[in-house]
Amino acid sequence: MGPGGGFGHGKLKFDEEEAKPDISKALLLRIVKYFAPYWKQTLLVMTVLCISAVLGLLPPILIQQIIDRALPDKNLQLLFLLVAASLATTVVSGLLGVLQNYLNSFISQNIVHDMKNQMYRHLQSMPLQFYSGVKQGEVITRMTSDIAGIQGVFNSTIVNCASNLFILISTAVTLFIMNWKLALLGILVIPLFIVPTRKMGNVRWKLAKETQEKISEQNQIIEETLSLSGYMLMKLFTREDTALASFQTVNAQATRLQIRESMAGRWFMLVLTTFTSIGPMLIYLYGGYLFIQGELSIGAIITFVALLSRLYIPVMQMTNLYVDVNRSVALFERIFDYFDMDPLIVDAKLALPSRVEGQDIVFEQVNFAYAPDKPALSGISFTAAAGSLTALVGPSGAGKTTITNLIPRLYELDSGVIRIGGKDIREFTLHSLRSQIGLVTQDTYLFNGTIRENLLYANAEATEAELTAACEAAFIHDFILKLPEGYNTVVGNRGIKLSCGEKQRMSIARVLLKNPPIIIMDEATSSLDTVSEYYIQQAMHELLRGKTSMVIAHRLSTIMAADNILVVQDGRIVESGQHASLLAENGVYRDLYNKQFQREDS
Template sequence: MTRAGQVKVQTDSSVANSNVTEPNVKESTGYLVGRLWRDWMRAYTGRIAGAVVLMVIVAATSAAYPWLIEQAIDMLTNADPRILTVMPAAIIAITVTRGLASYGQSVLNQSMSLRVIANLQKAMFARLMHADLAMMQSAPTGTLISRFTNDVNLMRDALSRTFTTMVRELLTAVFLIAMMFYQDWVLALIVFVTFPIAGRPIIRLGRRLRRASANVQTGLGDLTATLNQSFGGIRLIKAYGMEGYENKRSEGLFDEVYRLIMKTVKGRARTQPIMEILGGVAVALVLAYGGYRVTSGTGTLGEFVGFLSAVIMVLQPLRSLGNFNASLQEGLAAVKRSFDLIDSEPEITERPDARPLTNATGRVQLDGVTFGYGDGTAALDNVTIDVPAGQTVALVGPSGAGKSTVLNLIPRFYDTDAGAVRIDGDDVREVTLASLRDHIALVSQDVTLFNESIAANIGFGDPTADRAAIEAAAVDAAAHDFITQLPDGYDTIVGERGAKLSGGERQRIAIARAMLKNAPILLFDEATSALDAEAERQVQGALARLAKDRTTIVIAHRLATVVGADLIYVIDDGRVVETGVHDQLLALNGLYARLARLQFRTDDGGNRTEKADAGANG
C-alpha cells in the first residue's frame, strides 16, 4: 500500500514500456532542453527573437574588425589618404552599432531568463503548498529552500550564459570563420582542421560535470538544512554547551561541499587547456604559412595581419563554446531537480466527482479507522469515534497513544488506510479539500506564527476580516490586553515563528486566529498547555463561548480542562479503551482514573487540587 507523503512522478506508459527507462529519458539533455523550451521559454519568443537579431548584429560587427584591420594596413602601405577619414568613421560607426546591439540583447536575454526563473519558482512553491503534510514534514526545510536559492542560481546562470554563448558567440564565430574563408580559404582550412578534435572530450567532460553538479546541489541542500537547524536551535545549543559539537558537525559539511565543488571546478578547468593548446596550434600555423606567403610575395601584409587578427578573435568565442557544455550541464542538473519537484504528485487529492461540503452542522465520525505513518506501525487500529454536532469531546491518553493522529485525519492531512472519516455523514475523501478545511479551525501546541504583525497573524484566520473583527477575536482569546501593552500594539512584528512573544502569548494569538475563522468544527490539540493559571481561566471561558453550538474536539495536558466535556474518549496504543464522562471514567478505575490520580490530589480539607502535568499529553 502506498503511504501518505510518498512522491509519485508522472510517467508515460509508452516510454516506460520501451527499452529506455523513463528516468533515463527524463535525465537526457534533449528532454530537459525540449521541455524547458516548450513549457517555460516559448511564451517569450518575441524577446528571444529580438535578442537573436541583436546578437546577429553584434556578431557581424565583430567579424568586421579583421577586415577593417586588413584594409587599414593596406591603406597605410599604399599611402591611401582614406586612412585619415573613411577608416576612423567606419570604426566609430561599427563600434557604436556593436555597443548598442550588445546592450539591447543583454537586456532582452536577462529579462527572459529572469522571468522564466520566476515562473519556475512560482510553480515549485505552488507544488509545495499543495504537497502532502507527510512529504513536507519529512523533507528538511533547508533542502527545500536550496531548490529556490542554489538551484535557481545555477539555472539563471545557465539560461543567461548558455543562451548568449550558444547564439551570440556561435554567430560571432561563424561570421569570423566566414571572413577568414573570404580572406584566404586555404589558410582557413589549415587552421580549422584542428578544432573538431576538441569535440569528443568536451562532451564527455560535460556529462561528468552534470553528475558532479547534481551532487554539489545535494550537498548544499544538506548544508542549508543543517544551518537552518543550528540557527533555529541556538538557544538549546547554548543551554547545553554544544557549540563545539555543532562546529565540528558543520565543519564536516563545509569540507564535503568544498570537495564536491572542487570536482566541478576541475571538470570545468579541463576544457581550458584543450582550447588553449588548439588555439596555440592554430596561431602557429597562421604564422608559419601566412608568413611564408608574405615573404614569398604571394600575399600582402594587410591580408596576413587581418587573417591573424581574425584567428585571434575567433579563439574567444570558440573558448566560450568549449565551456558552453559545462555550464549547460550544470544548469540542466538544477533544471532536473526543479522538474522532479514540479512533477511530484500528492497522495491527498480530490476525486474527479468531489463535491463541496456546504452548511455542515459539524458531526464528526471516525468509522473503524486504521492508519499508519509509513513505518509499518499502526498509529490507530480500528478506531471508532462519534462526535455529535455541537458537542465537546475530549481525547485523553498517554503520549504517543494516537490522539493527535485523530486530529490529523479529520482535515485530511493524511488518508486512512482502512475505515472512513465522515463529516455530517459525508466521507471526507468525497468532498473538496478547500470546503472541508473551510469548516475546520485548528489550534495546536506547536504554534506557527509568521514574521509579520500580530494583526496579520490573527487575520490569517480570515483574510477578509477588518481590524475591528481582529481585535474582537483577540479580546475573546484573552490576548487583547497584552497586545495593547506592546509598543506597536497590533502592528508589532512577532519575529520568526513568534520568537518575540512568550509561549502563552503565541498560544493566545493562535486561539484568536481560530476564533476569527469561526468554523463549525474546532480542533484543539493541547491548546491551553502553555498558558498560566489566570490566562488559562480566561481562555477556557473564551473557548466555552466559542464552542457553544459548535463541534469541539479537545486534547489537553491537564484533565482539569476536559472535566466538563460532553464525552471523553480514552486512547491507548492506537485504540479506544474507555468512553464516558469524567465521573463514569473515574468509576471504571481504568487508564483514565490512573491518569487522574497522577494529576489530582485531595487536600486535608477535602478539596481537589491539581498536580503538575503528568502523562496525558501526546
Template sequence: MDDQQSSRRSRSGRPDPADRRQLVDHPVSLARIARLFAPHRATLAIVIALIVLSSAVGLAQPFLVRHVIDDALPQQDVRLLVLLVLGMLGVAVATAAIGVVQTWLSTAVGQRVMHRLRSDLFAHLQRQSLGFFTRTRGGDVQSRLVNDIGSMQGVVTSTATSIAANVTVVIGTAIAMVALSWRLALLSLVVLPPAVLLTRQVARMRHTITAQRQRRLADLHVQIEEGLSVSGVLLTKTLGVGSALSARFEDTSADLVDLEIRSRLAGRWRMATMNIIFAAIPAAIYLAAGFPATAGGMTIGTLVAFIALQGTLFRPLMGLLNVGVDITSCMALFSRIFEYADLPVDLPEPVDPVPLPRLGGQVTFEHVGFGYDPDRPVLTDIDLTVPAGSSLALVGTTGSGKSTMAGLVARLHDPTQGRVLVDGVDVRDVAATDLASRVGMVTQETYLMHTSIRQNLLHARPDATQQEIEDACRQAQVHDLIAGLPDGYDTIVGSRGHRFSGGEKQRLAIARTLLRDPAVLVLDEATSALDNETERAIQASLDALARGRTTITIAHRLSTVRNADRIAVLDHGRVVETGTHEELLLRGGHYATLVRGSLAEAA
C-alpha cells in the first residue's frame, strides 16, 4: 500500500482515478480532517515555524559563498574567511538540528492521530454485526486498519510538511535570486517551465508502466497467498491442480520480468532527463553571464551563489506542481478511513443497560421474526419459552433457520420483529459483556487463534486458574490429549488451529466455553466434527453439565437431541412442532419424517 501511495503521489502528474472515484463516492471535508489535528494545534504551529526557519537559514549559504569568493579569498582576509566558513558550518548544523526537531514533532503528531484513529476504528468495527463481516472481505478490513491508517502518517510527515517547505523554499529562493541578479532570474523563469514539463512527461510514462507492474505484483501476491497458505495447499493437493497453479504463477512472474525492465528503463530515462536539465540550466546561466547585456557587472561570487540557489529551486517547484495530486491522494486516504468509521452500528450498545439477575437462565422468544433481507424472512413468529435449567433442541432441514434462531440468543443479530428475552430482559437492553458472560455459544465453525492452547482458553476467561482450565478440558474430553503433547498447554495450535483435527478443535472450543460457566449454553452443531465414539463421550459430559443450566442444542444427528426436555421442529423459519422425542414420533409429523430420514442414512 505504501508503494502504491508513493506511486500515486510522486510518479504521476495527475490524481489517480481510484482516488477520484473514492472521493466522489464518499466525500470528506477539510474541516473534519482538521478536527483530528485540533488537539495538536500548538505543536503543528511549531512545526510550520521550524520549516520556515530552516528554509530561511538555508538560504544564507549561497550568500556566504559569494562573500568567500568575492571578498575573503581575493583580499586574503583570513579573519573574514574563518568567520564565513564558521557561518557556513553553523548554517549546516542549524538546519540539521531544526530538521531533527521538526521530524520528531511532526512524527509524534502523526503517530498520535494515527493511534487514535486506529483504536477508534477497531472498536467501531468490533461493534458491527456478523452481516457486515460476511459481506466484506477480510483483506479490505485489514487494509483500512493497517495500510490506510499507516499511510496517513505521510499526511503530516510528508505531504503537509513538504508543501510548507516547498512554498517557503520557492518564495525565498526566488526573492534571493532576484536580489542577486534580476536578469539571470528572468532567464531562469524562461528556462524552467519547459524543463519541468519534460520531466513531468517522463514521469507520466514511468507511472503508466509502474501501475501495470503494481497490478501484476498484486496478482502474484494473491497467487502466493492462495497457493501457499494452509487451506490453499490443502485445496491444491485434494484437487490435483498444483501444475496448473505453477504454470499460472510462472506466467505472472514472466510478465513481471518485462514490466520490471521497462520500469527500470523508464526510471533511467527520467533520471537522465533530470541530469540533462540540471546540467543545461547552469550552462545557460554561465553562458548568459558571459554576455555584457545580461551579466550587468556580475561578480564570480554572485554567479556561483546564483547557480547554487537555482539548483535548489527545481525539486520544490516540481513538488508544488504535484500539490493537487498530493491533496487528492490524502483526501482519498481519509475518505477510505471515514467510510468505515461512519458505518452505522447494527447492534448498538444500550444507553442504559439493564443488569441480568445473578441466577436463572430462562430464554423466551416472543413472536420473533428475522430476515437478512426484509422481503425474504428467515424466521417468522417464533414463540417459545425455555425454562431455566431445561434443554431445548432445535431440529429441521438445512436452511430452516435453526442457527439464526440460536444466534439471536447471543445477540449475533437483532430480531426484526418481536423480542428475545433472557430472564425477562430484552437482550437488546443488556450490555454486550454482561450478555456474553451469561450466554455461552459453541458453533460448528471453530476458530482458534495462532497462540498456545492456554492462551486460547484464557481468551474466554483471563482470570482462570490452571486448575480451572484443566477441569474444563477434562469435561470436554480433551485434557489427556493436551497432557500428552510435549509442551502441554503451552503448545502452539497453529494457524486457525490447523495443528489439530476438527474434532480436537471442537473439544477445545467446548472447553473454552465451559470455562466461563455460562447460565445459558448454545450448542450449534458443536459435535458435528466428532466421530461417534468421541461424540458419545462428550455428549455424556454435556448432558451432565446441562443439569441446572439452560441448554439450546442444534444438531443434524437426531441421536444427540432425543433426550432434550423439549424439541422444536423448524420448517421454513416457522416452529411447526414442539414436544418430547416420544410425543413427536407418535404424532407422525415433520419430526417423525426427519427421524425416518436419519435412520435411512445411518443404514
C-alpha cells in the first residue's frame, strides 16, 4: 500500500489555517440546508421563545401591582389573585421551557443523525489513498466530537440568538412604555459591556481552538498506542514510558488551556458584574428622585430594576454572538472539509452491472503512481487468461500488490486500461465488479465477533452446509469444532485469540464462502505451517478450477504450477512464462529461485 501522498490532506483548514472562517453566503446556505427538513419544529421553537419572552415580563409587572396596589390598599383578594397569576406564569414558563428543550433536542439530534449517516456513507466512498494518508484518530474525531458539536450550534447559537433578541425587544419596549427617561438611563450603561465582551470573545475563541487541537492530539496518541497493533508494538519495544510521557504532556497542555479559558471567563464575569451593578444604582438614584417628586412609585422602581437585568444579559450574550457564530461555522467547515474531498473512484455515468465469469483480465500499458514523484507501475501489460492461475513474484516493493489492487479499483490507474472480457473495468459498476472478486491478504482482518459472524460477512445468505464446506476446504473446520463454543466462539479484536495461521485459513474460508469467479491471493499462505500449506494447496487446486486467479507469493514452491508467472521488478514486468521456461532464461526469476532454495537447503 502506498503512502497516499497525492491526496492533498494539507488542505484541511483546521490543521493549517489560524484565521477565522470566512462566513460566506454560500456557506450559510449550505448550513441552512441541514436545518431545512425541520423547519416546522424550528418555527414552533421560535413561537415558544416569543411567548416565553413575553411571559418573562409578567412576574416583575405583577410584583409592581402587589407593591403599589394590593399591599397599600390592603386588598387580600387582589393579593391572592396577583400571587396566583405570578405562580401560574412561572408554571407556564416552565412547561414552555420543557417543550422548547424537547424541540431543541429533537432538531439538533436529528441533524447530528443525518450528518453522521452522510459522513459515514461519504467515508465509505473514499479511496485507499485517504486512509493511508489521514492521521489515526482524525476520522473518529470528525465523526464524533465535530459532528456532535453541531448539537450545540442549534442550542447555543441559533436558539440563544433568537431568545435574546425576543427578550431584548420585549424588555426594551416595556421599559420605554413604563418610563422613557429611566429606560434611556439604563441603556447608557450598555456600551460598557461591548468592549470587554468582544475582547474576551477573541481570547476564548483562541483558547478554545488551541484546546480542540490538543484534544485531537490526545485522540491521535490514544488511537496509535491503545489500538491492538499499536499496543502490541508499544509493549514489544517497551515504549510504555515514552507513550505515557507523550500523553501526559499533551494532556497537561490541554488542561492548562481549559483552566485558562475557565479563569478568563471568571475574570470576565467579575468585570461584567461590576458593570451590571451600575445600571440598577443609577435607576435607584434617579428613580428615587422621581419618587420623591411624586412621578414614580416604589413598585415601578423595583420592577424597572428587575427588568433591567433582562435587558443587560441578552446584550452581553449578543455582543459575543459573532464568536459563537465563528465557532459554529468553524465546526461546519471542519465537517465540510471532509464532505468536499473527492471520492475519486466512483461509478462512471454509463457504468452497468456486468458479469466477469469466464473472462480474461487484460492489462494494457498501465501506469500508476501513489504521488507524482513516486511512480509505482510503468507500462504494465499482460493477460490473465480466464480459468487460469497467474502468479506474481518479485522483491518486496516491486509493485505486485499494487497490480492486484487495481483490478477491484481500490486505486485508480493513471493511464492505460484494464479490461475484463474486453470491457474497461471503469464501465462496470463498482458493486458488480467488487462483488465478483475475492481478495485474501497477508494481513488478515477479523471483526471482534464470532467465527460464524466473520465468515458470514462474505455471504450472509450462506447455508450451514456451505459454511462447513468452505471451512473444510480451508482446513479450519476441525479446529473450529474443538473450540468450546465452536462456530460461536468470539475471536477477539482483530482475531487476537487465533494464531496467524488460523486467521489466514479463516480468511481463505471467508473468500471461498463468497465463491467469486475471480480470486486474488496476496501472500495468502505465508502464515501457514508446511503441512497446512500442503493441504491448502491441494484444496485450492480443486476449488479454483474454472476460476481466474492471481496469486502473489514469495515462496516460489507455491506457484511453480501456475499457468503464467509474472516477474515484477521496480514497477515493471521484466519476465513472464511458466516455471520451467523462466528457469531456463537464467534471469531474475532464476536468481530468486536459487537464492530462496539455497537458503532453505542451508
